[in-house]
Amino acid sequence: xxxxxxxxxxxxxxxxxxxxxxxxxxxxxxxxxxxxxxxxxxxxxxxxxxxxxxxxxxxxxxxxxxxxxxxxxxxxxxxxxxxxxxxxxxxxxxxxxxxxxxxxxxxxxxxxxxxxxxxxxxxxxxxxxxxxxxxxxxxxxxxxxxxxxxxxxxxxxxxxxxxxxxxxxxxxxxxxxxxxxxxxxxxxxxxxxxxxxxxxxxxxxxxxxxxxxxxxxxxxxxxxxxxxxxxxxxxxxxxxxxxxxxxxxxxxxxxxxxxxxxxxxxxxxxxxxxxxxxxxxxxxxxxxxxxxxxxxxxxxxxxxxxxxxxxxxxxxxxxxxxxxxxxxxxxxxxxxxxxxxxxxxxxxxxxxxxxxxxxxxxxxxxxxxxxxx
Amino acid sequence: xxxxxxxxxxxxxxxxxxxxxxxxxxxxxxxxxxxxxxxxxxxxxxxxxxxxxxxxxxxxxxxxxxxxxxxxxxxxxxxxxxxxxxxxxxxxxxxxxxxxxxxxxxxxxxxxxxxxxxxxxxxxxxxxxxxxxxxxxxxxxxxxxxxxxxxxxxxxxxxxxxxxxxxxxxxxxxxxxxxxxxxxxxxxxxxxxxxxxxxxxxxxxxxxxxxxxxxxxxxxxxxxxxxxxxxxxxxxxxxxxxxxxxxxxxxxxxxxxxxxxxxxxxxxxxxxxxxxxxxxxxxxxxxxxxxxxxxxxxxxxxxxxxxxxxxxxxxxxxxxxxxxxxxxxxxxxxxxxxxxxxxxxxxxxx
Numbered sequence: 241x242x243x244x245x246x247x248x249x250x251x252x253x254x255x256x257x258x259x260x261x262x263x264x265x266x267x268x269x270x271x272x273x274x275x276x277x278x279x280x281x282x283x284x285x286x287x288x289x290x291x292x293x294x295x296x297x298x299x300x301x302x303x304x305x306x307x308x309x310x311x312x313x314x315x316x317x318x319x320x321x322x323x324x325x326x327x328x329x330x331x332x333x334x335x336x337x338x339x340x341x342x343x344x345x346x347x348x349x350x351x352x353x354x355x356x357x358x359x360x361x362x363x364x365x366x367x368x369x370x371x372x373x374x375x376x377x378x379x380x381x382x383x384x385x386x387x388x389x390x391x392x393x394x395x396x397x398x399x400x401x402x403x404x405x406x407x408x409x410x411x412x413x414x415x416x417x418x419x420x421x422x423x424x425x426x427x428x429x430x431x432x433x434x435x436x437x438x439x440x441x442x443x444x445x446x447x448x449x450x451x452x453x454x455x456x457x458x459x460x461x462x463x464x465x466x467x468x469x470x471x472x473x474x475x476x477x478x479x480x481x482x483x484x485x486x487x488x489x490x491x492x493x494x495x496x497x498x499x500x501x502x503x504x505x506x507x508x509x510x511x512x513x514x515x516x517x518x519x520x521x522x523x524x525x526x527x528x529x530x531x532x533x534x535x536x537x538x539x540x541x542x543x544x545x546x547x548x549x550x551x552x553x554x555x556x557x558x559x560x561x562x563x564x565x566x567x568x569x570x571x572x573x574x575x576x577x578x579x580x581x582x583x584x585x586x587x588x589x590x591x592x593x594x595x596x597x598x599x600x601x602x603x604x605x606x607x608x609x610x611x612x613x
Numbered sequence: 614x615x616x617x618x619x620x621x622x623x624x625x626x627x628x629x630x631x632x633x634x635x636x637x638x639x640x641x642x643x644x645x646x647x648x649x650x651x652x653x654x655x656x657x658x659x660x661x662x663x664x665x666x667x668x669x670x671x672x673x674x675x676x677x678x679x680x681x682x683x684x685x686x687x688x689x690x691x692x693x694x695x696x697x698x699x700x701x702x703x704x705x706x707x708x709x710x711x712x713x714x715x716x717x718x719x720x721x722x723x724x725x726x727x728x729x730x731x732x733x734x735x736x737x738x739x740x741x742x743x744x745x746x747x748x749x750x751x752x753x754x755x756x757x758x759x760x761x762x763x764x765x766x767x768x769x770x771x772x773x774x775x776x777x778x779x780x781x782x783x784x785x786x787x788x789x790x791x792x793x794x795x796x797x798x799x800x801x802x803x804x805x806x807x808x809x810x811x812x813x814x815x816x817x818x819x820x821x822x823x824x825x826x827x828x829x830x831x832x833x834x835x836x837x838x839x840x841x842x843x844x845x846x847x848x849x850x851x852x853x854x855x856x857x858x859x860x861x862x863x864x865x866x867x868x869x870x871x872x873x874x875x876x877x878x879x880x881x882x883x884x885x886x887x888x889x890x891x892x893x894x895x896x897x898x899x900x901x902x903x904x905x906x907x908x909x910x911x912x913x914x915x916x917x918x919x920x921x922x923x924x925x926x927x928x929x930x931x932x933x934x935x936x937x938x939x940x941x942x943x944x945x946x947x948x949x950x951x952x953x954x955x956x957x958x959x960x961x962x963x
Contacts (some may be wrong), residue, residue: 260877268880275910279892281902282721288901329758330929332921335901348751359756362930366762367899372755373728379753402708403738407727409717410684420720436883440763440876488768500617527875528788528818535780535883536623546895550722552642552690558634572687581719582685609774 243459247467265437269429269479273486276425280548283417284370286314290325290334293318297345299386302522303356306382307338329361335373336360348386386595391463411494411579413462419494421575422487429483431567434476434510438517439534441468442609444525450547465606469514476510477503496581505573505587508594512566515601522608569594615658617823619883620785624777624827625834626838630768634822642726643671644691645683652700654709654741661737662693667729679831684716703741759928767914770835771904772896774828777917778854779861784882786817786865793879794869817862824861844930850923853940855907860943864915870957890916890950918942 293300307313316334319325328334339357340477347354358375400516412419445451454464484502487493514572517534524530544558545551545567551559562568569590576582584591621643630858633888644662648655662668671689674680675703683689694712696702702709713730715723752926760767791811802812835841843850864883892898893907893918900908919937925931 243899249813260872260874260882262878264877275907276888276892278907280898282898283902286901316896330931331923353752355752355754357754357756359758361688362757362760363924364899365760365765368760368763369756370727373724373756376728376734376753378679379751383751403703403734404710405734406710406715407713407715407731409657409715409720409723412720415720415724416715417720420718432883436880440879444876447954469946512963524793528785528792531784531788531879531883532620532623535887536626538963539623540630543627544634550639550642553639554634574683575718576687580685580687580716582687586685593783596698607677 243326244470246465247316247459247464249347250472251468251471255475265475266431266479266482270482270486272429273422273483274490275516276489277418277421277491278321280425281417282366282370283415284312284374286369287312287374288316288333288370289313289538290316290328290337291318292320292322292325292337292339293343294320294457295344299345299348300340303340303379303382304338305373306378310374310378325359329359332361335360335367336374342593347479386398389402389577402474408553411496418491419579420493420575422493423434424545424571425570426480426483427545427567427574428542428547430476430480430506430510430539431513433479433511434472434516435534435538436531437472437475438514439520439530440471440517441472442518442521443524443530447526461606461609465518465602465609469518472517473507473510474513475492477506480506481528493578495578497577497583499577501577502574504584505577505591505594508591509566509570512594512601515598515605516566519605519608522605522610541565544568547571557566563593564597568595569597620823621779621853622831623825623833624773627773627777627829627955628770628834631773632766633845636701639722639725639729641704642668642722642808643688644668644693644726645671645674645689645924647674647677647680647692647694649697650695650701652698652701654700654703655695658695658734658737659693659754662730662733665729667726667731674719675963680714689716690722691730693730694758707960709939754883764839766835766839766898767841767870767928768924769928770831771920772838772855772891772894774923775889775894776890776896777822778858779825779864779886780914781827782817782820782858782861782880783865783868784879785820785823786862787868787872787878787882788875790816790866790869791872791875795874813866817845817866820865821858824858825855828858841927842930843927845932848854851925851935853919853926853936855921856947857915857922857924858941860915860947860950863947863954867950867954867957870954889914893917895920900942915943915946 255265291304291307293304304315308315317328322337322339325334325337325339329337337357337359339359341355341357344354344356354381358372360368360371407413414543442451445454482504484495485497488495516537518529518534520537524533544554544562546563547567551562551568551572554562573590574586576587616909646659648659659670663670670693672683674683674692680692680694680823683692692714694714696710696712699709699711711734714726715727717723754791757763792800793802793816803809807815828851832843836843864886868878872881890896891909893900893911893914895911896916900917903911922936922939922943929935
């Protein structure tokens with residue numbers, strides 16, 4: 241035990257005397273949290289709309305004013321020619337072109353229906369989908385308004401058979417995207433710090449040659465590894481605490497569930513992450529290599545974790561691979577606890593998977609680490 | 614050797630991952646149904662909703678408490694509640710009530726799923742009473758430009774190119790130069806008759822080549838596996854890629870000239886390059902939605918400009934006349950990065 245304490249002391253000393261590493265470890269994550277949460281948003285505002293109104297009637301103007309009045313849209317220009325609008329799309333000045341055909345009002349009044357055209361820049365499919373949802377909403381509302389204006393006798397007939405749909409958004413009634421992202425980004429930051437610190441630590445000793453000095457001491461394998469990992473484990477947990485505080489104070493994310501569960505999960509999760517880092521450390525010969533291997537795995541883990549996209553819509557084989565992805569488990573659990581107030585019983589399966597992964601990773605890296613060069 | 618394998622493995626695997634796995638399309642979202650009437654209408658409507666491909670029945674529930682339970686268990690995304698005597702209500706009073714409750718801890722998914730289920734119900738309603746046509750209706754017709762099938766890869770190919778070229782060029786350069794510093798071999802190089810500029814060019818050349826080959830691999834896979842078009846000129850596209858690689862390399866040189874240890878260089882590159890390249894470049898999240906201050910920060914991110922350039926050339930098929938501004942910005946960045954590093958480098962020599 242005393243040996244372990246000495247190694248821990250050594251690691252902490254080394255860390256705190258490194259003047260350039262300290263700010264990176266403690267300040268960067270906070271700045272990142274502040275920046276990333278604001279950056280990672282699909283909350284649409286100021287969708288740039290270009291209007292081509294070939295009708296110039298009171299109805300068409302009224303419809304356009306609906307778009308103007310919506311907080312989602314910003315009208316950037318009007319024109320009579322569609323090719324000019326297309327050019328705006330091409331130049332990237334407009335996100336969507338709304339075109340009203342000639343005789344729009346007339347056809348609407350005589351034939352009862354008329355088409356309008358929405359042309360979107362769809363390179364970002366998600367954004368295009370959301371723009372579509374908002375635009376349809378505005379046009380549907382306008383339709384209802386028109387029907388209402390035409391007189392109640394028709395609308396009475398219309399309600400003969402109807403299904404009244406009410407909908408509600410639980411856990412996040414305002415559909416606040418930050419509430420969704422903050423827990424995920426917290427996981428991301430803790431992961432990066434844990435993985436980078438542990439991944440590069442032993443390689444560094446290898447590269448510097450100091451590992452040989454340790455190898456000739458009577459320090460045992462488990463003592464060395466415990467002593468090495470404990471400081472990083474503590475730092476990462478500390479960082480999580482800071483992150484949660486910032487999230488609560490600045491972004492007002494709801495913390496509905498028990499924070500104790502978050503830390504319980506995090507402490508197991510970090511064992512997995514540190515285990516992976518350590519394993520990489522034993523594989524690589526130089527810090528550069530270690531860096532790239534960790535980077536490689538981290539990319540895959542993060543992309544598949546459901547941080548940005550829904551895990552459920554991935555193909556089956558990907559979901560099977562995801563069973564080995566610790567990041568996916570932790571993101572799922574932390575969102576469940578913080579946003580929905582789930583208890584240990586609700587995520588017991590995911591938690592057990594993390595425990596299994598932790599045991600597997602740690603034993604693999606202990607097995608790989610040899611006290612010979 | 615291992616490094617080379619990793620460097621070529623990363624883009625290929627990432628592209629495949631993005632192409633097949635990371636989709637924004639929603640399918641088979643798990644839903645629960647609380648059907649209090651179980652009559653013809655609700656059964657048919659349930660069938661319609663389930664056969665749409667967007668939803669998959671997770672379970673039938675039989676009271677309100679189970680809604681909370683199934684949400685907390687984490688799988689169910691949406692619960693649909695039909696009131697008792699649904700069919701009879703429609704026949705008698707003309708209106709029946711249904712409720713759609715979604716788990717909005719994933720706000721976008723919740724929003725889209727709710728909209729889908731409403732649309733399906735409306736369609737069904739039209740079937741139910743075909744006579745009731747809305748007397749007046751504006752029918753929106755949507756056309757999706759540049760990416761008619763709303764494929765995710767169309768956005769990810771430019772993004773991955775920007776990200777990987779930045780990482781390989783900037784990160785690898787900064788690490789390999791600081792490595793020489795840390796191990797003391799830089800001193801050896803500096804006292805040799807080689808000029809500093811020759812040392813630097815020699816050091817970055819391999820990474821420049823590697824990056825260029827990587828760029829070609831990404832375009833190749835994107836085009837032939839995922840059918841991402843190259844509408845514009847391929848030569849212009851490659852020329853712009855080279856320009857961007859040089860930008861990234863000079864940034865890498867800058868990072869290595871201000872740091873002395875590999876670890877710091879790595880963490881700096883990782884935290885200051887990787888996350889911003891993903892999040893502050895318009896790769897996944899549109900820049901227009903960000904707060905104004907962040908939009909300004911995005912302006913100094915080289916990937917932002919490069920992504921605009923490749924999207925324009927590859928997907929919109931425009932020429933240099935549409936992207937000259939962005940190209941100029943990249944040029945300016947190269948000049949600034951190199952000027953600063955020359956200044957720093959000289960100080961170190963004394």
